[in-house]
Amino acid sequence: MYEEFKDMLLYTSIPYDIFVVLSDTINRFGRNYYAGWSESISAQNQLLLTLMTLTLNCKDLDLAQRFDVSRATVSNIFNTFIHVLHELLFAGTTNVSMPSQRKCKGSMPKTFESIDAVEIAQAIPHDLDKQTRVYSNYKSRHTVKAVTAVAPNGALTFATELYPGSVSDVAIVNHCHLARQFEAGDLILADKGFTIHDLLTQGVHVNIPPFLSGKSQFTPEEAKICYKVARARIHVERANERIKKFDILNHVPANYRPISPKIFQVCCALINLQAPLIKEVAENIKPKTLSADHRDHVTPEIPVNKSELKYTI
Template identity: 30%
Template sequence: MSFSRPIKYQRRDHPNGDICCVPQCAISGKFNSVVSFHRFPRDEPTRERWRRNVRRNDLVIKNNTRVCSRHFVSRAVSQGGRRRLERGAVPELFAWNDYSLPAARPTVCETTHRPEGEPTGEIEMDVGLLLRCHDYHANPEASSLYTAREKIEAQRQEIQALRKRLHEVTLKQSFGLERFLASDDDIRFYTRFASYRHLQAFWRHIEPATSRMVRVGSRSSSTLSTTAAPDPAGQQSRCLPQIDELFLFLVYLSLGLTEKDLGDRFNIVQCAVGGIIKAWVHLLYTLLGVGIWMSPDAIRATMPRVFGKYSDTQVLIDCTELRCQMPSSVLVQSKMSSQYKSHTTLKGMMGVSPNGAVTFVSSLYSGSVSDKELFRQSGIVPLLDKDMAVMVDKGFGIDTLVPFKVYRLPFQSKTSQLSQDHVPVTRDIVRLKMHVEKTTKSVKGNKLFDTIIPLTIAGSINQLFAVACLLTNYQKKPLDKAWCEAP
């Protein structure tokens, strides 16, 4: 609102508490002069026009809510007797529309001649003095209730936006399961589980046993526990939440990252990473390896129809080799050297049931050991049932080791082709052995075993290999009958 000249008012002998409700208007009932105060009309359409023109969102209209006459045009104010507004009058003069104020009517003091020098009782004040006399401007920070609340609301929204942005930035900088839970593609990449829902189901399965986990490492890394009992103090001083520790271990298997890299990603010290990996590999090796061997009755109950005439198969056997770092000892090199891989390797054997579940994992042996010798030393022979058969690759000459039937790919002579009778047998066995081949491929999909294994983890490589094999039972579904019946 624009004020081009000082305004003269006479103090009232009996001031009242009337205050103009228009934002940035300082008129009150402490002065009379030309100013009068008017209630909001009862007519609802006119009342709504008043409210809209006042532009004060927090305005609550009460019986004592007033608008001063300075916001009405001159023709809207009656000049005779009690000052009333014309019917349908609406305030139109405000600061937001830069309207000029009507000329002030001369007061009695102005029209009465007084001798020069006689006090008139008038107060000449400019806008600044008038604003300072208004109750709204007793506190400079609260010059307008509407403006103050508007600023507070804007600041509140800005704070909420900043908090949301800070949470997003913090989440992007942190490397934990919470960061990737919305993306099943990321979960498959980092953990090899099909989705976050599958990973959560696996976590609920093993979570009760995590309280008995034996911590490995120093106290400074918060990963030491001398007993298998729960340690509340250790829980509070843990470097990472337990589910993030599991996530770290799965990332270690899936991507084969170094401990230093994992420490940088999870923002923990390198020695703590080593303690977490050792603790979780021992826990999962103990939990997942219990009761995995299936009885003959369970095998028959879950036998896929695709096995047909081979329905007495109890387990499918296959060997796999993992390339490892070449040791410095020449003697050890000769023992670990593999003719098949032309490299130093570790060799292990895996048993898969006809429905696709891993039921046996052997220890790792030097790469020079034969398949037959590995089968004999693995300890699987006492587990086999004499009324059932095993299915093996053509390199397993185990007929003298087991007294029961062995399904094996026919050998091909160097000078002759396979006979016509061997063709359907070869085709059927190759088709069925895809079960164990897919499982082996899934295990080798973990980058830790797909690259050259360093000798620094030789002490725990057996447990790591067994856990990777057993995790495939949870990362993928066993082969069901519907799948096996498909052509």
């Protein structure tokens, strides 16, 4: 990566070459803006603004000063591009269907399909009834949660919408019909909260760590099973950690709460554009250096403050 682009991961969570491809792809499609539009910054910088909001949870006023636009324009761009990115990266690719057993075996890096739940914070609702539903006793705060699934190669293949923090993992799996996507012969590794055996069709197996059930310690055989499950499930934990690194998910602002499910799912889709989670997968991918011509085609500069605003298209 060129020295001048070393901060792209910090600001956007994706490498520069992926940013260029994503920007070029978006430019091929028309956009209907959330609140009308009189163009004042380039489409590339609109994408940059959106990714900075997701990655760093920059405030609208801060971005308005950085990009020399109004606060309303920042909100208009973000609302619009979340829907664009959701349609482009999530709706047509993720949640369509689980990878087949043949595909999984072809990319099996000593692990299995795993499912888990991700819990994130958001602004406290004003409605008292909604406050009760989103309060998580486990987290001791108001949260929303979703269920994610990770394939053997570390790719995130499924992410639900957001549910109130008080809803159980099993209830989410039942409501989103995730269990229907598995076929006989599939093996699922899941956390202890996913006692979903009754929801699965015949021939689908779920492997969860054993419970102590009043015992002081596991038997040697149970401890061995725990170790094997934990070793395989570490990849889904790492995927969830990448999701949580999007600062906007630490506290979704109140003005973006209506689109918070799409915000979450876009963040999930973006981790598939990052470096592979698993070393065995990464070793099979040879990094490609952008040519000088491609580099000069789009050269984004991260605006630090109003006096340093520069955009090279």
